[in-house]
Amino acid sequence: MAPRMSEKQQAILFAAVLIAAIAGLYATTLLLQPVPVQASAVHFVRLDVEGMGWSIQYAPVTTNNNTAFGLLLEASAKLAFPVAYVWYQIPQGVFVTAINGSVNGEGRYWLYQVNGVYPNIAADHRALHDDDVVRWSFSTAQEGM
Amino acid sequence: MRRRWQAVLEAGLGDARTRILGIFLIIVAVVGTVLMRSYANIETVFAASLLAGSLLGRWWTILVPLTALAVLQPLEWSTTYVGYGLNAITGITFFVISGYVFVGFLGRRIRPRVLFRVKSVALLTTISVPVTIAYDLWTAFGEWYFITRPFGVGIRTVLEAQVPFTLYHLLSSLIFVPLFGSIFLFLHTYGWPSRTPAAATKTPDRE
Numbered sequence: 001m002a003p004r005m006s007e008k009q010q011a012i013l014f015a016a017v018l019i020a021a022i023a024g025l026y027a028t029t030l031l032l033q034p035v036p037v038q039a040s041a042v043h044f045v046r047l048d049v050e051g052m053g054w055s056i057q058y059a060p061v062t063t064n065n066n067t068a069f070g071l072l073l074e075a076s077a078k079l080a081f082p083v084a085y086v087w088y089q090i091p092q093g094v095f096v097t098a099i100n101g102s103v104n105g106e107g108r109y110w111l112y113q114v115n116g117v118y119p120n121i122a123a124d125h126r127a128l129h130d131d132d133v134v135r136w137s138f139s140t141a142q143e144g145m
Numbered sequence: 146m147r148r149r150w151q152a153v154l155e156a157g158l159g160d161a162r163t164r165i166l167g168i169f170l171i172i173v174a175v176v177g178t179v180l181m182r183s184y185a186n187i188e189t190v191f192a193a194s195l196l197a198g199s200l201l202g203r204w205w206t207i208l209v210p211l212t213a214l215a216v217l218q219p220l221e222w223s224t225t226y227v228g229y230g231l232n233a234i235t236g237i238t239f240f241v242i243s244g245y246v247f248v249g250f251l252g253r254r255i256r257p258r259v260l261f262r263v264k265s266v267a268l269l270t271t272i273s274v275p276v277t278i279a280y281d282l283w284t285a286f287g288e289w290y291f292i293t294r295p296f297g298v299g300i301r302t303v304l305e306a307q308v309p310f311t312l313y314h315l316l317s318s319l320i321f322v323p324l325f326g327s328i329f330l331f332l333h334t335y336g337w338p339s340r341t342p343a344a345a346t347k348t349p350d351r352e
Binding site for chain 2: 007010011014018021022025026028029032033086088089097103104105109111120139
């Protein structure tokens with residue numbers, strides 16, 4: 001029969017197991033973080049932003065802002081319309097809350113598509129390639145997905 | 146009549162030490178969650194609810210999560226999650242509150258019999274793992290039903306997206322449950338460190 005551990009030994013064993021579990025879990029969460037997109041030049045990408053009763057088009061010949069979110073911010077700076085967003089650390093990514101004064105809420109949210117497909121990743125982690133079309137739309141539940 | 150109410154209140158809230166610890170658990174739940182608000186799912190309401198049920202019992206099982214969420218939910222819906230419709234807010238709030246109350250009741254069911262022992266802290270920490278997963282599954286279902294389902298997103302996609310958040314929630318539980326568990330178990334058993342030994346040796350009455 002194994003000897004009974006003292007309270008101190010139990011505390012040391014518990015602390016060791018706990019620290020190992022926390023370290024392992026933290027390492028796993030780091031591995032699950034989306035890989036940041038490396039900046040590179042893309043050509044002939046197009047941005048369409050569709051609000052309620054208004055739309056914005058932007059089509060640079062070349063840009064280094066090669067993410068769906070980067071292109072939106074570039075258009076926002078060039079064409080002078082405001083974009084509001086929240087940056088999340090876990091998992092890393094942006095959540096666009098308002099474009100050109102149209103704020104998320106009451107069943108309408110800003111969603112984006114790339115070449116007609118809704119990506120399952122935050123817009124700042126969706127890399128763009130030549131000739132990609134990004135569409136941001138102020139969608140209702142019925143319109144979305 | 147007044148005496149009867151007083152007796153009911155005293156039975157529900159426990160002795161002075163239990164009341165002080167209950168209020169401290171509410172403060173820990175609110176302040177900890179507010180301080181960690183930029184980290185999704187790193188929060189102290191879970192640990193506080195589990196400890197309220199397992200250490201204090203009585204009305205504190207419900208009072209701690211409900212009071213903490215009465216402060217935190219309006220704060221979150223008006224700042225971090227601003228813009229959601231009333232339907233989504235009501236639905237998600239129901240799932241969050243019922244989830245934490247469930248954690249409190251589960252804590253009450255597994256009340257450690259041994260006070261301020263490593264075994265008690267280990268038991269609470271171990272149990273916090275499946276309970277955290279169950280809580281996340283419950284609230285993910287609520288999120289799917291009230292927020293993403295109307296957009297045609299399936300429950301499977303929501304659960305897949307939930308994985309990193311649940312890992313962080315587990316991390317939160319593994320840090321805060323043993324940390325606050327040790328502190329509150331000590332305070333529950335011995336009271337506040339005091340210079341007068343007599344005041345510190347009284348053991349609180351257990352439900």
